[in-house]
Amino acid sequence: MTVSLPEAQPAGRHAAPPPGSLLRRVYAPRACDALAYSMSTYAMPLVVLATTGSASLTGLAFALEWMPRVAAFSFAGALVDRSGAAIVCFLASLARALLVAGAGVALVMVPPGTTETVIVMALAAVTGALTQFSFIANEAVGAIASRQSQGQSHKVQSVLIGIDQTATLIGPALGGVLLLTGPTRMLALLSVLSFLSAALALQTPPTPLRAAPRDGTPSGGGMRQGWQTLRSLPSLRRLVTGLACSNLALGLLQSASPIFIEEHFGYSPVAVGALWSITAAATLIAVACCRFALNRIGLWGVGVISATIASAACLAVPEAPSYAGYVALVALFMAADGGLTVVLRTLRSQLIPPAAFGTTLSLTILLLLLPFPVAGVILALTPVPLLADVIRICALLQAVTLLVTFVRLRKDPALRTGTSPAQHDA
Numbered sequence: 001m002t003v004s005l006p007e008a009q010p011a012g013r014h015a016a017p018p019p020g021s022l023l024r025r026v027y028a029p030r031a032c033d034a035l036a037y038s039m040s041t042y043a044m045p046l047v048v049l050a051t052t053g054s055a056s057l058t059g060l061a062f063a064l065e066w067m068p069r070v071a072a073f074s075f076a077g078a079l080v081d082r083s084g085a086a087i088v089c090f091l092a093s094l095a096r097a098l099l100v101a102g103a104g105v106a107l108v109m110v111p112p113g114t115t116e117t118v119i120v121m122a123l124a125a126v127t128g129a130l131t132q133f134s135f136i137a138n139e140a141v142g143a144i145a146s147r148q149s150q151g152q153s154h155k156v157q158s159v160l161i162g163i164d165q166t167a168t169l170i171g172p173a174l175g176g177v178l179l180l181t182g183p184t185r186m187l188a189l190l191s192v193l194s195f196l197s198a199a200l201a202l203q204t205p206p207t208p209l210r211a212a213p214r215d216g217t218p219s220g221g222g223m224r225q226g227w228q229t230l231r232s233l234p235s236l237r238r239l240v241t242g243l244a245c246s247n248l249a250l251g252l253l254q255s256a257s258p259i260f261i262e263e264h265f266g267y268s269p270v271a272v273g274a275l276w277s278i279t280a281a282a283t284l285i286a287v288a289c290c291r292f293a294l295n296r297i298g299l300w301g302v303g304v305i306s307a308t309i310a311s312a313a314c315l316a317v318p319e320a321p322s323y324a325g326y327v328a329l330v331a332l333f334m335a336a337d338g339g340l341t342v343v344l345r346t347l348r349s350q351l352i353p354p355a356a357f358g359t360t361l362s363l364t365i366l367l368l369l370l371p372f373p374v375a376g377v378i379l380a381l382t383p384v385p386l387l388a389d390v391i392r393i394c395a396l397l398q399a400v401t402l403l404v405t406f407v408r409l410r411k412d413p414a415l416r417t418g419t420s421p422a423q424h425d426a
Contacts, residue, residue: 022156026145029200031163033093033134036193038171039186040096040131044124047183051107051120068129070369076136077226077362080207081355085137085144089201092133097194099126104187120183134197136365140357141204146349148205157345158291161338162284169280208354226363229356235414236351239303239344240364242405246307247368249314249391249398250337251375253330256387263384265323275327279334286335290342299343300415304406306339311399318388318395347414 080088103123110116146156178186230237257275261267293302313333320326352360375394382390409415 022145022159025203025205026141026156027159027163029089029197029204030138030142030160031167032193032200033089033138033197034164034167035171036093036096036190036197037131037135037164038167039175039190039193040127041171044120044127047179047186048120048124050179050183051112052117068125069132070366070373072129072132073136073362073366076133077358077360079133080137080140080358081225085140085207085358086201086204089134089137089141089204090198092130092137093194093198093201096127096130096134097191097198099123099130100187100194101191104184104191107187108184134201136358136362137201138204139361140207142345143349143352143357143361144205144207144354146346147354155291155294157349158287158294158342161287161342161345165280165284165287165338169277169284173277207357223359223363225356226359226361229352229360230363233351235409235412236347236364238405238408239347240367242307242402243340243344244367244371245401246310246337246340246398248371248375249394250333251372252378252391252394253314253317253333254372255376255379256391257330259379259384259387260326261323265326267323271323275330278327279331282331282335283338286338287342290339294342294346298415299346300406300409300412302339303343303409303415306336306343307402307406308336309333310336310340311395311402314395314398315392318391343415351414 076088100123103119106119107116110119142156142160174189175186178189230240258272261271261275265271290302293305297305310333313329313336317326317329317333320329348361348364378390378394379387
């Protein structure tokens with residue numbers, strides 16, 4: 001189904017097939033920004049811990065990093081639709097590079113204490129928001145590349161997810177190694193990556209722009225535009241709903257893993273970092289396999305298999321007898337979640353009209369991320385002895401929700417054929 005709204009028509013720079021390879025104009029900029037995104041997300045709390053030595057401030061910094069990200073979704077999506085992904089990514093990456101470089105210099109000059117704490121806490125919050133702008137812009141570029149791939153959109157999305165997972169694998173480890181010599185070098189590398197991301201953003205394919213209304217009336221952009229588009233796409237709406245419930249279990253596993261590993265299995269925080277590196281590698285392998293599986297069994301088939309594996313792994317996690325078993329089950333869960341992500345991104349790139357992509361993408365990401373703070377609240381309110389029971393309940397909710405989702409999508413042509421009218425209408 002195609003959204004037909006007065007303001008949802010491409011205007012300005014159109015998404016004509018760009019000269020040059022996908023590697024130069026899509027994958028290379030995405031790789032650079034993904035690595036900066038990964039370091040900003042996973043290493044910034046480590047910077048706070050290294051400079052303040054406080055676990056509570058580290059947790060607060062993580063919250064401060066994500067709150068602006070959630071708040072930035074609506075504005076970021078509307079800005080991409082109005083101004084284009086390239087300029088948004090360029091300005092966000094450039095601002096992040098300058099701020100991180102300035103903070104690195106300031107940390108060298110100021111003595112340890114309150115000022116140093118304020119600097120790193122503020123940096124965590126600001127980089128979180130700026131990183132979200134560049135992420136939305138790069139997703140819009142990826143969607144345009146998928147639409148121009150002549151029926152191979154799932155392959156483009158698989159490569160993009162592979163880039164993201166590789167960055168997730170490398171970023172935290174690289175940031176942790178650099179932090180052994182102090183936060184300055186880690187911030188210096190993050191600044192360099194941000195400068196490179198800004199430079200590469202200027203060569204990305206142009207994205208369609210939504211025209212401003214001629215009569216001066218409100219355009220209904222932002223979240224209102226996103227809601228209108230999402231409501232008109234039942235396939236995407238159902239899949240987002242199912243994956244949002246699945247993300248509640250994912251968020252609970254992510255936030256509870258340090259407690260399980262350190263208190264239940266008796267391992268050090270290093271083992272927690274090893275867990276996420278292993279899961280990132282498993283996800284990377286799963287995404288690579290999805291590229292071939294999609295050609296044979298389609299989006300629905302990959303989605304059903306991934307949902308089944310994710311649900312079974314999550315239900316088994318509380319029963320893990322050892323650290324090795326726990327890591328294996330979480331890695332299996334994350335690998336299956338990677339398969340579901342391929343399905344979501346492919347369907348999203350096919351169904352959402354180009355000129356409304358930014359706002360609708362922002363809304364879908366917001367809906368998918370809201371379960372994570374909810375999981376944090378659940379974890380905060382749950383006594384440790386009852387944590388395994390809460391995970392079992394969330395895993396059961398996930399299994400039921402994904403079952404209902406894919407049963408309702410069983411005969412949906414968008415998932416059966418891997419294409420949709422919107423892709424051709426664009």
